[in-house]
Amino acid sequence: MPIINSVFMSRSVIFRRFANTSTRKLHSSLLLIPSRRHYSNMDSATPTQNGSHPAKSTWVGYQGAAGLDLRSDTMTTPTPSMLAAIQTTTLLDDVFKEDPTTNELEEFCAKLTGKEAGLFVLSGTMGNVLGLRALLTQPPHSILCDHRSHIFKYEAGGVTSLTGAMLHLVTPKNGLYMTLEDIKENIVLDSDIHSCPTRVISLENTLGGVVMPLEEARRIADFARQTGKVRVHCDGARLWEAVASGAGSLKEYGACFDTINLCFSKGLGAPCGSILVGPKDIIDHARWIRKSIGGGLRQSGVLTSAARVAVEETFGKGDSGEGGLLKHTHDLAKEVGAMWTALGGKLTYPVHTNMCWLDLDAAGISGARFVEIGEQEGLKLGQGRIITHYQIWQNREVAVPKLKRVFERAMAEGGGKPNGQSEAGSKSQYATK
Structure with missing residues (x-):
């Protein structure tokens, strides 16, 4: 207890015994987070003369470190309303699909994108791996993707090691995003045993902040469906941004892809997590794969409650993000x-x-x-x-x-x-x- 007191209590942290165990609701007494008096006046705090902020608000919202960090939108930090949502969330088991907060988030995001089902995952990297693995059957198979894409450059080779797929890299001729013409020049559809047949096209939107136009996504999707062999995945970690730019709605983009991975912890500001959406059978299979790689979650409401607030608070309302930031x-x-x-x-x-x-x-x-x-x-x-x-x-x-x-x-x-x-x-x- 003295250790707990010295580490946590000196930082205005609440750590009391859990009450109301019958409801399995998260009681504020269990949370190792700042008390309300610690962040209740965050929005009204004023910068000091050199532009920094009072010590008491060094990590919550824009008045914390995130307000001066332009390296990435992953630097966003949870807002007081996200932390408040965590205080009142449910604490049931997601492996058994019993947590209502998590189930509601998955249903909510599936509806936003026009898909049948959703699966909360710990990261965008996990979402991409699960989505692509669930779309594939067995080698030999390849995934067509942009040579700058995250699944190739920034996800530790996870897609290749967990799917057995070869990544077939494409350099867009326009220098911005892949087009149908780029796809046709690189796709492998024949039965030549020397080649590795394309089974998934993976598009990233946005990529480098650049929006893939909705019409181009539709052209590629139509072509893939006509082949009868190729599925289409979207690394949509920042698809929220494409929609906010006015390029199309989540449902309109959603209609172009079999699976989509959307991130909550980049521009939306949630502390953790992404969601994979798609057909129910694919998502059911992805849930199984998630468990096999250690991604099954127990009291997931701690994360999904903040993610739901992040969507509605930052992206906005509906599939077009009305009133968002x-x-x-x-x-x-x-x-x-x-x-x-x-x-x-x-x-x-x-x-x-x-x-x-x-x-x-x-x-x-x-x-x-x-x-x-x-x-x-x-x-x-x-x-x-x-x-x-x-x-x-x-x-x-x-x-x-x-x-x-x-x-x-x-x-x-x-x-x-x-x-x-x-x-x-x-x-x-x-x-x-």
């Missing part, structure tokens, strides 16, 4: 892009959603130096990619002036010369994680 982040990303180009900078990709890609090489400054300047100005930055998640938008009056100073210093140091002609350092490294 994501559109504001897109406007801010465009503002950031304009701020960079006004100083003479160039962009690597067009700004479609909440990502702004700076061409640091053309500016004559290394990615490492750019990050260092950001640190000096009180910001956490990636090496050329700026992500304006919604907690940056909420903290824009502090974050944007800091970012402008970073841009001005970077351009002044680089002088607009390629890195090969500059003392700035080595060529910038871009990542799409």
Whole structure:
């Protein structure tokens, strides 16, 4: 008990005995989270003179570290309303499919996307692996995907090791997203035993913040169905962003894919989790596979309660995200892009959603130096990619002036010369994680 007191109680943490065990509801006395007095006034807290915030709000919402972290939308932190949802959630077993909070989230997301069923999973990586594995039967088989896709570059080879599938990489000719023409040039449909037949096309939307147009997704889906052999999966970790941009609704995009993986912990701000949606038989099979790799969850309501709040609070209402916050982040990303180009900078990709890609090489400054300047100005930055998640938008009056100073210093140091002609350092490294 003295250890608990010294570690937790000094941080305004509540740790009392569980009451009301018959209902299996999560009582606030069990939670190792800040008390309400710790975060009840978060929204009204004001920054200090240097732009930082009071110590008591160092991790909740935009007034925490997330409000000055532009490296990724994975840096978003749970809001007070998400934490409040956790306090009152149900605590039943999801392996037995008995937890109502989890069941309701799965049904809710399936309905949003026009699918029969959903399956909550711990991460987007798990969602992609389960979706692709459930669509495949047995080798030899291959998955057609963009050479920049997460399933190839950023998921530790999990798809290959757990599905036995070869990843057939495609470089889009337009430099932005795969088209039907790219698919037709690379797909393997014949029975030549020297080849590995395509059985799934995996599309990522958004990829690098760039939206795949709804019409292109429809063309690819129609073609795949006509083959009678090929299924289509969507790594839609950021599909919420494509919808918020006005490209189409979740149901419209959902109609193009057999399975979709959607992430709650990136731009939506939930602490953890993704959901896989699709036909009931596929989702039932994915649930079995989830169990086999250690993904079965017991008291999952602790996670799914926050995820439900994240969807409704950040994405918005309905399958088009009415009244959500994501559109504001897109406007801010465009503002950031304009701020960079006004100083003479160039962009690597067009700004479609909440990502702004700076061409640091053309500016004559290394990615490492750019990050260092950001640190000096009180910001956490990636090496050329700026992500304006919604907690940056909420903290824009502090974050944007800091970012402008970073841009001005970077351009002044680089002088607009390629890195090969500059003392700035080595060529910038871009990542799409």
